[in-house]
Amino acid sequence: MTGQKQTQAASDGQSPEDGRSHDLQKALEQRTGLLHELDHRVKNNLQLISSLMLLQARHAHEPAVKTALEAMHERLNAIAVVHRGLFMTEDPGRFDIAAFVRDLAAELAGARPGVRIMLDLEPVAMRTGHAAALALLINELLINALRHAYPEGRQGEVRVKITRSGSEMRIGIADDGVGMANANQEQGFGLSIVDLLSRQLQARVAWEDAHPGVHVAVTLPVEAE
Amino acid sequence: MNAEHPLRVLIVEDEVLLANELEYLVETSGAKPVGHAMTSPEAITLARETRPDLALVDVHLADGPTGVDAAREMTEHCGAIVLFITANLRRLPDDLAGACGVMCKPYSENQIRQALDFIARCMREGRAEGQPPNGLILSDAFARLWRVHHAA
Numbered sequence: 001m002t003g004q005k006q007t008q009a010a011s012d013g014q015s016p017e018d019g020r021s022h023d024l025q026k027a028l029e030q031r032t033g034l035l036h037e038l039d040h041r042v043k044n045n046l047q048l049i050s051s052l053m054l055l056q057a058r059h060a061h062e063p064a065v066k067t068a069l070e071a072m073h074e075r076l077n078a079i080a081v082v083h084r085g086l087f088m089t090e091d092p093g094r095f096d097i098a099a100f101v102r103d104l105a106a107e108l109a110g111a112r113p114g115v116r117i118m119l120d121l122e123p124v125a126m127r128t129g130h131a132a133a134l135a136l137l138i139n140e141l142l143i144n145a146l147r148h149a150y151p152e153g154r155q156g157e158v159r160v161k162i163t164r165s166g167s168e169m170r171i172g173i174a175d176d177g178v179g180m181a182n183a184n185q186e187q188g189f190g191l192s193i194v195d196l197l198s199r200q201l202q203a204r205v206a207w208e209d210a211h212p213g214v215h216v217a218v219t220l221p222v223e224a225e
Numbered sequence: 226m227n228a229e230h231p232l233r234v235l236i237v238e239d240e241v242l243l244a245n246e247l248e249y250l251v252e253t254s255g256a257k258p259v260g261h262a263m264t265s266p267e268a269i270t271l272a273r274e275t276r277p278d279l280a281l282v283d284v285h286l287a288d289g290p291t292g293v294d295a296a297r298e299m300t301e302h303c304g305a306i307v308l309f310i311t312a313n314l315r316r317l318p319d320d321l322a323g324a325c326g327v328m329c330k331p332y333s334e335n336q337i338r339q340a341l342d343f344i345a346r347c348m349r350e351g352r353a354e355g356q357p358p359n360g361l362i363l364s365d366a367f368a369r370l371w372r373v374h375h376a377a
Contacts, residue, residue, distance in 0.1 A: 077331075
């Protein structure tokens with residue numbers, strides 16, 4: 001080190017290493033700030049799309065259009081619930097699926113008076129990248145049960161159970177409604193979404209007519225803890 | 226909500242579509258929207274004029290991240306109770322600038338309705354019945370005021 005440099009360093013109380021680490025620190029803070037700004041924009045935009053859908057649903061005269069918009073709004077809402085949960089945990093790369101289901105169930109709880117949602121959830125962390133797909137899958141199954149298993153004010157209970165064993169997670173959604181024989185046409189689209197998403201998640205979906213009701217079991221691989 | 230004395234609500238949000246949606250939710254919850262502001266000076270002026278019971282306030286307004294200061298002003302000088310509705314939790318100070326609580330975007334219409342209902346009841350009765358609804362995070366001061374016991 002030359003004498004001149006030493007004097008400089010001494011004058012501001014910093015070694016060149018301190019200066020570099022200060023620059024790095026600043027760059028890191030800037031990046032973190034950008035990430036937070038991006039997170040904030042995504043959440044705001046989700047809110048905007050949600051409001052637009054509701055706005056149009058309210059203005060729609062045709063019942064079929066209204067129903068379609070409301071169903072899309074529910075799907076968007078499931079993704080919004082995921083985003084609400086992101087960046088809230090210690091590890092931003094992991095996502096707690098049990099926390100998501102609790103939040104979603106609270107959302108859907110009022111949707112069908114007379115039908116209760118009971119939860120029995122083991123916390124299972126999964127990669128954030130898979131969260132939206134799994135959220136949509138669970139949303140379809142839960143809404144399918146709430147909407148189609150209890151026609152004409154029938155009362156009952158939908159049980160959601162999440163367990164983990166080794167490298168597999170199992171999500172059970174069990175209703176005590178009218179059963180599979182009563183499945184109807186408009187369920188088709190939702191169930192094809194279930195089919196597509198389960199392929200993406202490498203999940204197996206098993207349907208069982210349980211008399212009473214339908215039990216659905218979704219089994220999918222999760223990484224080891 | 227009490228039909229004779231509906232909760233009077235000021236909406237402070239710079240996204241017009243969101244403000245419009247909030248207004249609809251306020252109305253259909255049995256409360257009464259008394260105005261909409263997009264900047265902090267507008268918010269404070271409107272709050273002075275209309276003396277709302279409750280102000281729903283975003284952190285980011287048309288004039289920048291000014292929602293926090295506007296909230297403090299409305300709480301301390303306009304007699305309003307503030308509820309933040311924001312995607313920007315990190316920008317909020319620990320005491321929530323005197324606000325009663327915060328809801329995170331993206332919220333659902335159910336959450337807003339339940340929160341309005343809960344707050345209206347707390348204001349009427351001076352205390353909460355049970356836990357706040359899903360999505361509503363109360364400030365420590367208001368949790369104490371409304372005697373909400375944090376669930377273990």
